[in-house]
Amino acid sequence: MARLSYLKALQRALADEMARDENVCVLGEDIGVAVNNVTTGLLAKHGPARVVDTPLSEQAFTSFATGAALAGLRPVIEFQIPSLLFLVFEQIANQAHKFSLMTGGQAKVPVTYFVPGSGSRSGWAGQHSDHPYGLFAHVGVKTVVPATPEDAYGLFLTAIRDDDPVVLFAPAGSLGVRGDVDMDALGPVPLGVGRVHREGTDVTVVAVGHLVQAALGVAEQLADQISVEVFDPRSLYPFDWAGLAASVNKTGRLVVVDDSNRMCGIAGEILATAAEEMRLTAPPKRVTRPDGAVLPFASELDLAVQPQQEQLLTAVQEVYKSSR
Amino acid sequence: MRERSDMELYRTMRLIRRFEERAIELVHAGEIVGGIHPYIGQEAIAAGVCAALRDDDVITSTHRGHGHVLAKGADPVRMLAELTGRATGLNRGRGGSMHAADFGKGIYGANGIVGAGGAIATGAAWAAVKEGSDRVAVSFFGDGAVSQGVLLETFNLAALWRLPVLFVCENNGYATTLTVAQSVAGSITGRAEAFGIPAVSVDGADAAAVLDAARDAVARGRAGGGPSFIEATAYRFDAHHTWEHKARVRYRSDEEVAAGRSRDPLDIHGVRLDEGVRAGIDADVEALMAEAVAFALDSPRPDPAGALDHLYATGMRGRNGIGLLDTAVR
Numbered sequence: 110m111a112r113l114s115y116l117k118a119l120q121r122a123l124a125d126e127m128a129r130d131e132n133v134c135v136l137g138e139d140i141g142v143a144v145n146n147v148t149t150g151l152l153a154k155h156g157p158a159r160v161v162d163t164p165l166s167e168q169a170f171t172s173f174a175t176g177a178a179l180a181g182l183r184p185v186i187e188f189q190i191p192s193l194l195f196l197v198f199e200q201i202a203n204q205a206h207k208f209s210l211m212t213g214g215q216a217k218v219p220v221t222y223f224v225p226g227s228g229s230r231s232g233w234a235g236q237h238s239d240h241p242y243g244l245f246a247h248v249g250v251k252t253v254v255p256a257t258p259e260d261a262y263g264l265f266l267t268a269i270r271d272d273d274p275v276v277l278f279a280p281a282g283s284l285g286v287r288g289d290v291d292m293d294a295l296g297p298v299p300l301g302v303g304r305v306h307r308e309g310t311d312v313t314v315v316a317v318g319h320l321v322q323a324a325l326g327v328a329e330q331l332a333d334q335i336s337v338e339v340f341d342p343r344s345l346y347p348f349d350w351a352g353l354a355a356s357v358n359k360t361g362r363l364v365v366v367d368d369s370n371r372m373c374g375i376a377g378e379i380l381a382t383a384a385e386e387m388r389l390t391a392p393p394k395r396v397t398r399p400d401g402a403v404l405p406f407a408s409e410l411d412l413a414v415q416p417q418q419e420q421l422l423t424a425v426q427e428v429y430k431s432s433r
Numbered sequence: 434m435r436e437r438s439d440m441e442l443y444r445t446m447r448l449i450r451r452f453e454e455r456a457i458e459l460v461h462a463g464e465i466v467g468g469i470h471p472y473i474g475q476e477a478i479a480a481g482v483c484a485a486l487r488d489d490d491v492i493t494s495t496h497r498g499h500g501h502v503l504a505k506g507a508d509p510v511r512m513l514a515e516l517t518g519r520a521t522g523l524n525r526g527r528g529g530s531m532h533a534a535d536f537g538k539g540i541y542g543a544n545g546i547v548g549a550g551g552a553i554a555t556g557a558a559w560a561a562v563k564e565g566s567d568r569v570a571v572s573f574f575g576d577g578a579v580s581q582g583v584l585l586e587t588f589n590l591a592a593l594w595r596l597p598v599l600f601v602c603e604n605n606g607y608a609t610t611l612t613v614a615q616s617v618a619g620s621i622t623g624r625a626e627a628f629g630i631p632a633v634s635v636d637g638a639d640a641a642a643v644l645d646a647a648r649d650a651v652a653r654g655r656a657g658g659g660p661s662f663i664e665a666t667a668y669r670f671d672a673h674h675t676w677e678h679k680a681r682v683r684y685r686s687d688e689e690v691a692a693g694r695s696r697d698p699l700d701i702h703g704v705r706l707d708e709g710v711r712a713g714i715d716a717d718v719e720a721l722m723a724e725a726v727a728f729a730l731d732s733p734r735p736d737p738a739g740a741l742d743h744l745y746a747t748g749m750r751g752r753n754g755i756g757l758l759d760t761a762v763r
């Protein structure tokens with residue numbers, strides 16, 4: 110067992126894939142000096158033909174990666190801030206994502222879009238604090254949000270090896286997470302397979318990304334009153350519906366905690382599917398950002414808009430108490 | 434006349450310099466959360482351009498926006514309150530460093546997205562023309578921004594429709610760690626010239642030179658002569674962002690930084706002033722900044738219950754994040 114941080118896990122995954130497959134290349138801003146500490150050492154090792162510092166032309170280099178992928182490469186793009194994904198939504202949702210179907214299966218676009226530090230970074234305000242994973246899940250782009258170092262490693266590997274476009278969100282709140290990891294057991298984590306971090310029998314909490322830690326905290330706080338099962342979907346699209354059903358059919362109760370906007374968010378999709386297809390014995394709840402949230406700058410406002418552990422705790426208690 | 438404008442230019446630059454230095458202290462003290470992109474070294478550009486503007490002219494700014502916002506006339510006291518996240522701030526603590534704005538002074542805001550302000554300024558210029566006003570709009574942006582497609586699309590619209598907009602590219606040599614040589618094919622002024630927009634390069638460390646160029650461009654805009662472009666070269670004395678003070682990224686040699694800092698815009702222009710006058714301005718600015726820091730730190734913090742106040746101009750409210758039946762946050 111060794112201590113591994115989430116950030117180091119990402120770094121290692123990218124380094125390992127670049128060493129393993131010479132078609133893997135990485136594009137992005139300030140990646141040569143590794144301002145985000147993920148591409149560390151890669152320029153020195155692989156040179157500027159595979160580690161490409163780009164001008165500030167996100168729309169161009171995102172579709173440039175599509176072209177390179179269509180021609181056989183396996184590009185990884187690092188985006189400095191999550192809202193840059195809004196800038197390149199056309200290039201991902203309307204170009205990269207649609208090639209396979211529109212060409213009748215002639216083409217594949219194995220590009221990984223990767224955001225180290227999604228969600229709030231405290232004090233980065235309205236244009237740097239979004240968590241738009243639900244948008245990509247909605248249009249059907251494969252979307253992963255790892256919560257632990259080993260999953261960060263494994264899902265990054267899988268994303269790079271996958272023949273379709275994959276967006277990987279590494280929440281800012283997860284980058285510092287550390288875990289004891291069996292280094293020899295590190296390996297790809299399949300898409301669409303969730304993970305139960307803690308077993309329980311009363312309430313299933315589905316937590317996305319950094320909120321897995323909050324969910325584990327709540328499960329611990331409530332341990333002598335309510336038995337909470339913590340389910341981490343790991344990938345939002347594809348989603349592990351069977352894994353969720355196994356949990357919800359056991360507990361009969363569901364709370365989802367998701368650091369993105371409530372309206373049309375991933376939490377809503379999870380509740381809807383559970384309501385349609387699983388055996389719920391109490392009305393489910395979700396804890397999310399408010400509708401249409403824009404993160405305000407001041408710390409207390411920024412925090413007020415993000416889902417908090419106490420809110421999750423209250424929601425779990427209420428769902429536990431309520432019955433149809 | 435010249436003397437007065439010399440004093441004003443110096444005063445604006447000194448205010449920006451001391452504002453930034455005090456702000457950096459507050460970042461390190463934990464009073465400004467999220468850090469700032471310091472404008473130190475580029476003061477002559479904001480001061481020179483804004484000295485050619487009227488109160489009703491419009492500007493759009495960038496992530497490195499404090500200098501522009503101050504030079505266009507925002508109150509430094511309320512600006513610092515904004516940076517410290519106070520309810521008394523220009524944006525009521527909602528925007529912070531990267532979104533500071535003061536619409537009463539034509540300041541349409543700093544902006545967190547590189548290259549985003551150009552089209553916004555151009556739209557404001559169009560509105561001025563439709564209204565029959567001779568207002569102009571100015572968009573400040575960095576050398577990094579000239580590689581954003583939206584800016585090039587904007588040059589086309591501005592030139593095609595002869596709009597009174599001035600594009601000011603602050604070439605400080607770097608976009609974060611990327612050099613201009615690594616990012617710009619052709620030349621910066623060539624980008625504008627390709628659309629028939631008159632473009633000049635000026636020494637952005639010399640406020641008087643910047644002011645001269647800006648006056649020409651603004652006069653052309655007001656007279657219906659269409660857009661102009663100024664490339665102002667200067668050196669960013671400090672970090673790209675204050676996170677760099679702790680991080681180990683290295684992309685500029687000590688010699689380069691020392692050479693860059695040796696051309697200090699405050700000295701280049703300061704020598705044009707009588708020493709006593711200069712000392713008097715310095716003392717005034719010092720007192721103003723002391724007041725600003727005290728006001729900011731004494732000001733109330735915003736109430737979390739109103740976190741999403743102003744989300745909609747109409748006052749519309751969406752649902753909170755925990756459900757309509759819950760009472761914890763209503």
Ligand SMILES: Cc1ncc(C[n+]2csc(CCOP(=O)(O)OP(=O)(O)O)c2C)c(N)n1
Nearest residue numbers: 189497545546547575576577578607608609
């Ligand atoms: C569209 C976009 N891409 C990337 C970023 C991240 N970023 C913020 S500032 C910056 C560098 C900007 O360089 P430049 O335009 O030269 O302005 P300077 O920082 O030198 O003032 C980058 C890459 C961003 N905010 N917006």
Ligand SMILES: [Mg+2]
Nearest residue numbers: 575576607608
């Ligand atoms: Mg620059």
